Amino acid sequence: MIPQQPNVRVRILGIQWTRVCREMKPPPFKYIAAGSIEDATSALADNGGDAKVLAGGQSLVPMLNFRLLAPAVLVDINRVPGLDVVEENADGLAVGALARHHQLQTSPPVGARYPVLAAAIGHVGHLAIRNRGTIGGSLAHADPAAELPLIARLLDAEIVVIGAAGPRIIAARDFFLGAHTTALEADEIITRIDLPALPPGTGWGFEEVTRRAGDFALVAVAATVSMADGQVTQARIALAGVGESPARASAAESVLSGQALEDDAIDAASQSARDAVRPSTDLHASADYRRHLVGVLTGRVLNAAWRRTVREAS
Numbered sequence: 001m002i003p004q005q006p007n008v009r010v011r012i013l014g015i016q017w018t019r020v021c022r023e024m025k026p027p028p029f030k031y032i033a034a035g036s037i038e039d040a041t042s043a044l045a046d047n048g049g050d051a052k053v054l055a056g057g058q059s060l061v062p063m064l065n066f067r068l069l070a071p072a073v074l075v076d077i078n079r080v081p082g083l084d085v086v087e088e089n090a091d092g093l094a095v096g097a098l099a100r101h102h103q104l105q106t107s108p109p110v111g112a113r114y115p116v117l118a119a120a121i122g123h124v125g126h127l128a129i130r131n132r133g134t135i136g137g138s139l140a141h142a143d144p145a146a147e148l149p150l151i152a153r154l155l156d157a158e159i160v161v162i163g164a165a166g167p168r169i170i171a172a173r174d175f176f177l178g179a180h181t182t183a184l185e186a187d188e189i190i191t192r193i194d195l196p197a198l199p200p201g202t203g204w205g206f207e208e209v210t211r212r213a214g215d216f217a218l219v220a221v222a223a224t225v226s227m228a229d230g231q232v233t234q235a236r237i238a239l240a241g242v243g244e245s246p247a248r249a250s251a252a253e254s255v256l257s258g259q260a261l262e263d264d265a266i267d268a269a270s271q272s273a274r275d276a277v278r279p280s281t282d283l284h285a286s287a288d289y290r291r292h293l294v295g296v297l298t299g300r301v302l303n304a305a306w307r308r309t310v311r312e313a314s
């Protein structure tokens with residue numbers, strides 16, 4: 001008797017793929033375990049566009065198994081020393097590309113200085129995925145509904161990459177070019193993500209709506225708000241799930257600038273965010289529902305940020 005095979009459901013390219021386990025075998029590939037960044041970049045350069053970096057494997061391996069990708073070479077960077085270091089410095093936080101989601105979520109400097117990052121990571125899949133998945137992999141994978149690209153946009157992260165031509169720094173706003181498309185060249189790897197320091201007493205909020213716990217977000221919204229003398233000095237609002245890449249709600253941010261953070265200002269900013277988005281309809285939600293969620297969630301994250309700002313300042 002043939003044993004029953006469980007169905008496996010994974011979301012890739014915005015689609016929930018369901019297949020029977022026995023079909024899930026990757027195409028053949030050559031495996032290279034890089035011992036250094038130089039090993040990794042030269043293996044990528046030697047194989048043109050036909051090699052992929054393997055980090056946590058939580059997105060890449062399902063894509064191989066579903067035969068959505070068939071690279072000739074996988075360059076495993078898990079043995080490269082120092083790539084998972086998380087370090088505070090005068091400018092903020094330097095996060096190694098191989099830092100695992102769970103490592104970051106439970107890291108004391110992240111909890112103390114970027115609680116919005118820790119909160120967002122709590123919504124990434126399930127613990128088993130957070131134990132393996134890495135921040136570099138999540139940014140490079142660039143899913144339009146993923147939490148870490150959203151937080152990179154929110155916090156104006158700088159993404160440090162190295163390729164055959166040497167290192168360069170890419171601002172998060174220039175990094176995400178579209179769904180699963182980034183500014184990375186084929187021979188480049190992400191080595192570090194720099195998060196600039198936030199002003200003291202900055203409040204924050206993070207909210208998302210999913211069909212089921214652990215799913216990718218239908219819509220996710222994150223905000224930080226800094227205040228002085230009762231007025232907003234800087235508001236940042238970032239959205240995911242409403243376009244090909246995470247985006248800042250810049251018109252809504254402008255609405256808040258110089259205002260007291262009261263109900264009227266929050267309502268005006270929420271409406272502005274909702275009016276500015278042009279989401280599409282897919283299997284999971286209609287464009288109208290996503291637009292509605294942007295308004296509701298923006299209101300919630302701004303209220304949460306305001307409460308936290310007041311608490312910090314008192």
Ligand SMILES: Cc1cc2nc3c(=O)[nH]c(=O)nc-3n(C[C@H](O)[C@H](O)[C@H](O)COP(=O)(O)OP(=O)(O)OC[C@H]3O[C@@H](n4cnc5c(N)ncnc54)[C@H](O)[C@@H]3O)c2cc1C
Binds near residue numbers: 217
């Ligand atoms: C069931 C399930 C549920 C999930 N739910 C969520 C969710 O709710 N939210 C969410 O955000 N994610 C979710 N994920 C994805 C998860 O967060 C992955 O960990 C992440 O997207 C990829 O990280 P990784 O380290 O596993 O990368 P990998 O899978 O190893 O690689 C992903 C891609 O990035 C490239 N890459 C990896 N590292 C680098 C690097 N340093 N430099 C250059 N390129 C690199 C790879 O070549 C590949 O193209 C889920 C995954 C699964 C299986």
